[in-house]
Amino acid sequence: xxxxPIIDDTNDSALTPPPGMSTGLDPRDMGKHPFGGLxxxxxxxxxxxSEWYDRIKEMEDSESLLSNTCDYLGMKCLDQNGTNYCWAxxxxxxxxxxxxxxxxxxxxxxxxxxxxxxxxxxxxGGWGTEALEYIIANGIYPASEWPVNSMSRKHKSDSxxxxxxxxxxxxxxxxxxxxxxxxxxxxxxRIPVAVGYNWWGHEVSAIDPVxxxxxxxxxxxxxxxxxxxxxxxxxLTERKATADDAVAPRVTAAT
Amino acid sequence: xxxxxxxxxxLAAVVLLFGDQLGITTVIPTxxxxxxxxxxxxxxxxxxxxxxxxxxxxxxxxxxxLKYVEEKEGQWRKIDKxxxxxxxxxxxxxxxxxxxxSLPWLLIATPDGGxxxxxxxxxxxxxxxxxxxxx
Numbered sequence: 001x002x003x004x005p006i007i008d009d010t011n012d013s014a015l016t017p018p019p020g021m022s023t024g025l026d027p028r029d030m031g032k033h034p035f036g037g038l039x040x041x042x043x044x045x046x047x048x049x050s051e052w053y054d055r056i057k058e059m060e061d062s063e064s065l066l067s068n069t070c071d072y073l074g075m076k077c078l079d080q081n082g083t084n085y086c087w088a089x090x091x092x093x094x095x096x097x098x099x100x101x102x103x104x105x106x107x108x109x110x111x112x113x114x115x116x117x118x119x120x121x122x123x124x125g126g127w128g129t130e131a132l133e134y135i136i137a138n139g140i141y142p143a144s145e146w147p148v149n150s151m152s153r154k155h156k157s158d159s160x161x162x163x164x165x166x167x168x169x170x171x172x173x174x175x176x177x178x179x180x181x182x183x184x185x186x187x188x189x190r191i192p193v194a195v196g197y198n199w200w201g202h203e204v205s206a207i208d209p210v211x212x213x214x215x216x217x218x219x220x221x222x223x224x225x226x227x228x229x230x231x232x233x234x235x236l237t238e239r240k241a242t243a244d245d246a247v248a249p250r251v252t253a254a255t
Numbered sequence: 256x257x258x259x260x261x262x263x264x265x266l267a268a269v270v271l272l273f274g275d276q277l278g279i280t281t282v283i284p285t286x287x288x289x290x291x292x293x294x295x296x297x298x299x300x301x302x303x304x305x306x307x308x309x310x311x312x313x314x315x316x317x318x319x320x321l322k323y324v325e326e327k328e329g330q331w332r333k334i335d336k337x338x339x340x341x342x343x344x345x346x347x348x349x350x351x352x353x354x355x356x357s358l359p360w361l362l363i364a365t366p367d368g369g370x371x372x373x374x375x376x377x378x379x380x381x382x383x384x385x386x387x388x389x390x
Contacts, residue, residue: 044302044305045305047305055309058309058313059313059316062313062314062316062317062319062378063317063318063319064312064313064314064315064316064317064318065316066316068317068318069316069318069321072318072321072322101316101333102332102333102334102338103330103331103332103333104332104343166342168339170337170338170339171301171335171337185305189304189305189312190304190312190316191301191304250301250302250335251301251335251337251338252338253338253339253340253342254332254334254338254339254340254342254343254347255342255343
């Protein structure tokens with residue numbers, strides 16, 4: 001039985017932001033960011049549902065889930081701490097997870113270094129592809145140079161911009177909206193996915209495929225700090241997990 | 256004695272030149288890149304993960320071998336062949352220059368030797384290769 005809260009239609013108390021926390025997802029503007037406009041449209045063959053159960057059991061038994069690697073390397077979840085920047089926290093954590101899978105030294109990255117410049121240093125909502133566009137062009141500041149939630153423009157600098165280039169993503173997938181099969185295929189391949197849910201008004205990071213009862217779901221890493229769920233992990237059942245917006249980083253710079 | 260030496264030289268030449276055709280594996284225990292500690296690099300094409308045998312992908316992603324490398328106070332990477340490694344350490348950059356016949360590819364280097372070969376098919380085989388160089 002998973003330790004994390006399982007969020008479905010009958011149990012959604014964990015969806016409410018804890019005191020001091022917030023969400024911040026706006027529905028993706030398809031006019032501004034059409035499907036496949038920035039990232040490669042997802043074009044992999046779908047792993048058939050008939051294989052999911054055995055694959056997930058094998059991943060659990062062999063400790064080859066992406067969360068196994070993240071936990072082994074001591075990665076903590078992000079904490080958006082009252083900012084409306086969930087839509088940047090989701091993709092940024094995915095970049096951290098990809099880096100962890102590569103064996104790079106875990107580096108805390110700053111979601112605010114992405115979101116704040118986009119929103120002219122205001123505490124405003126957005127969507128994952130907005131963050132992605134910025135990350136592709138500019139990279140992400142390490143938290144040592146831009147505190148994770150600071151909306152102050154004083155952190156932006158030439159040297160920081162240079163450092164941010166070390167934390168770029170060079171290859172992404174743009175998944176079809178509302179396609180659970182594509183999402184599960186990525187997770188079965190250990191590719192994390194930044195997922196936005198209009199029903200929740202929130203963006204999180206999808207990390208693992210999971211078996212839930214007689215069905216399936218996903219393990220997410222939220223950005224509400226380590227006290228939420230099980231060290232920031234929770235589970236969304238399939239109906240809840242089918243995302244409105246989903247982008248998956250595949251390759252990052254190695255620094 | 257001179258005749259014996261000549262025979263050995265000829266046999267060695269035959270093995271080196273025709274070893275593959277004769278089914279003889281020549282082990283040249285030279286590290287594929289220079290390191291001062293036990294080092295493991297897996298080179299892959301991320302887009303091709305979908306085409307890998309499940310057991311091989313599982314082997315690549317398991318933390319069981321990471322734990323072994325840490326036990327040996329070593330270091331590791333799993334790198335896409337197209338990743339920009341110019342900002343990474345020299346041993347990683349060197350590893351990416353080693354010639355590969357296929358993907359995913361396994362490189363192990365120690366101060367005493369190593370290997371450069373196709374990624375083993377499953378976790379047990381992979382651990383066996385690691386331990387052959389780590390012990």
